[in-house]
Amino acid sequence: MRRFKGFVRGVDGLTRDRGGNFAVLFGAVASVLALGVGFAVNISQLYNARSSLQSVVDAAVTSTARDLTLGVIKEADAKASVQAFLDANSAAGILQANQIVLDKLTINRTAKTVQADVHADIGLYFPLFSVGDMQRVTTSTTALYSDKKIEVAMMLDITGSMAPNWRSKTDKIGDLKAAASQTVEDLLKQNRDPGDPRIRVAIVPYAEAVNTGGLADTVFVEAEGGPKVPPPIDTPLSVSVTTATDKCATERKDKDGYADYSSDGPYTLRQDNKGKTYQAKVNRDYRMKVCPTAALVPLTADMSRLLTAIDHFQAAGVTAGGIAVQWGYYMLSPSWRSAIADACLGAGPTNFDQKKVAKIAILMTDGQFNTAFARSRGASRSQDQGQVSRSNAEAICENMKRDGIEVFTIGFDLNDPSMTTTERDQAKSVLKDCSTDDSSSLKHYYEAANGAELSDAFGAITRNIENLTINR
Structure with a gap:
């Protein structure tokens, strides 16, 4: 019986002696978890931003292609039409007003297509390592128009x-x-x-x-x-x-x-x-x-x-x-x-x-x-x-x-x-x-x-x- 009590006291002492090690280990794990959560939040943020950006650009190009088809606008007015749509709808989803930038608008007269290339710079909730606090999201969309x-x-x-x-x-x-x-x-x-x-x-x-x-x-x-x-x-x-x-x-x-x-x-x-x-x-x-x-x-x-x-x-x-x-x-x-x-x-x-x-x-x-x-x-x-x-x-x-x-x-x-x-x-x-x-x-x-x-x-x-x- 005495031997058993002595064994218990020994284990208890060992536990007390290593309490600092557990604290260090918990801190390391918590840091990794925080990084993982931050990374997941950023991924979700960028995904939502890209989805919002794609929706706005799709609508802008489709609307412009339709106006070209119906003769509402001329080809020379297409860029202004897309830009106006982007400006009016740029605050969609998690995007902020005036955040969408039209990089290029291409009208292919042979294929009868309108293509817009755009980007938006997104401020990250959790800046990580060398990524910084901004991330650029780009997308492109193409729509057909017709002069039939x-x-x-x-x-x-x-x-x-x-x-x-x-x-x-x-x-x-x-x-x-x-x-x-x-x-x-x-x-x-x-x-x-x-x-x-x-x-x-x-x-x-x-x-x-x-x-x-x-x-x-x-x-x-x-x-x-x-x-x-x-x-x-x-x-x-x-x-x-x-x-x-x-x-x-x-x-x-x-x-x-x-x-x-x-x-x-x-x-x-x-x-x-x-x-x-x-x-x-x-x-x-x-x-x-x-x-x-x-x-x-x-x-x-x-x-x-x-x-x-x-x-x-x-x-x-x-x-x-x-x-x-x-x-x-x-x-x-x-x-x-x-x-x-x-x-x-x-x-x-x-x-x-x-x-x-x-x-x-x-x-x-x-x-x-x-x-x-x-x-x-x-x-x-x-x-x-x-x-x-x-x-x-x-x-x-x-x-x-x-x-x-x-x-x-x-x-x-x-x-x-x-x-x-x-x-x-x-x-x-x-x-x-x-x-x-x-x-x-x-x-x-x-x-x-x-x-x-x-x-x-x-x-x-x-x-x-x-x-x-x-x-x-």
């Missing part, structure tokens, strides 16, 4: 199903007028130079046919039992022209009476079955009964003209979607430029060139395509008019996309209980097939259940149009 022209053709359904319905308390034609008018305003208000508009819009109201308005001379009026193509160009004028009481057109037909899916202009020369030369005018089938009162308007930047045309929409007739898509294609095809210019309806479409012009087609309908007057060569004669109309529309949409036209589609009130499940599925299918394939960031097919959603769909497309011109 934009041409938009809107194919708008004004059929009888769009008429106001007092039972369901709906006014779909009114909803369309509001949405289409807002779209025209949103697009054209971006033009800064009336003499050289960057954006032009065409509208193609459609029902059983398309009212060609001032382009009526491009239409060949068929007679029952008569030829399917215009008379040869050497035919005497007195017998080569057939008049109609309206200015409507249906599908264009080839020499054998089949649907023609090309975007050829009406002055294009072709050979009939007798080897005679004729002009490729668009047919007005003799079976057509109801001509829409609202006429198409070729590409224009005249907002008043477009809004007036939209205001005159009246709902009547059946749905010839294939004919609508055909005329939307014409309004974007340079092959129609001469005919449009000759009719004093504007300069007409520019050439297909995706580097210089973005061509956009917007197809809107509230139901199933159900009317057509010409089927494709080789198609079964058992097809009903709806099948023919949908097939024609899809074929022309493929041609448009092949030519670089971006196709957006909107299905309006397609869940209307008056439609059968089959009709609804067919309507959605043709719109999805016609639209350009979606990407991870770009949607092309929309559904709208009511007027508010229709306006939202057109608004989303308007924003996507601008994204297309910047990102492609």
Whole structure:
């Protein structure tokens, strides 16, 4: 027992003798911990500063690129634009006012990019060793801008199903007028130079046919039992022209009476079955009964003209979607430029060139395509008019996309209980097939259940149009 007590006293003495060593060790550890904490704080501070700096510069360059795209500023004003944005937003996050310095702004006219290189000197909370109390944070960001022209053709359904319905308390034609008018305003208000508009819009109201308005001379009026193509160009004028009481057109037909899916202009020369030369005018089938009162308007930047045309929409007739898509294609095809210019309806479409012009087609309908007057060569004669109309529309949409036209589609009130499940599925299918394939960031097919959603769909497309011109 005595030995055990002696052992305890010995250990106790040893502990007392080494207390100073533990204090020294604790001080060393505390110093290391303090350095570690200070280093971590500095790292966090610099990370937050870099994140704040990147956000401000990204926004400044993106805003400037957008202003260049829209023509709000000239290239010579770009540096001042970026600097003004940096000055106005320099106190973001942990940054202090006037802390961001613009080192260099580069505009690459070939790549169509704006690049800004910037820095900010950050005062460290814990100066360490030879680092000092300041640390420079740098970053660079690049944004695309575009000087592309934009041409938009809107194919708008004004059929009888769009008429106001007092039972369901709906006014779909009114909803369309509001949405289409807002779209025209949103697009054209971006033009800064009336003499050289960057954006032009065409509208193609459609029902059983398309009212060609001032382009009526491009239409060949068929007679029952008569030829399917215009008379040869050497035919005497007195017998080569057939008049109609309206200015409507249906599908264009080839020499054998089949649907023609090309975007050829009406002055294009072709050979009939007798080897005679004729002009490729668009047919007005003799079976057509109801001509829409609202006429198409070729590409224009005249907002008043477009809004007036939209205001005159009246709902009547059946749905010839294939004919609508055909005329939307014409309004974007340079092959129609001469005919449009000759009719004093504007300069007409520019050439297909995706580097210089973005061509956009917007197809809107509230139901199933159900009317057509010409089927494709080789198609079964058992097809009903709806099948023919949908097939024609899809074929022309493929041609448009092949030519670089971006196709957006909107299905309006397609869940209307008056439609059968089959009709609804067919309507959605043709719109999805016609639209350009979606990407991870770009949607092309929309559904709208009511007027508010229709306006939202057109608004989303308007924003996507601008994204297309910047990102492609």
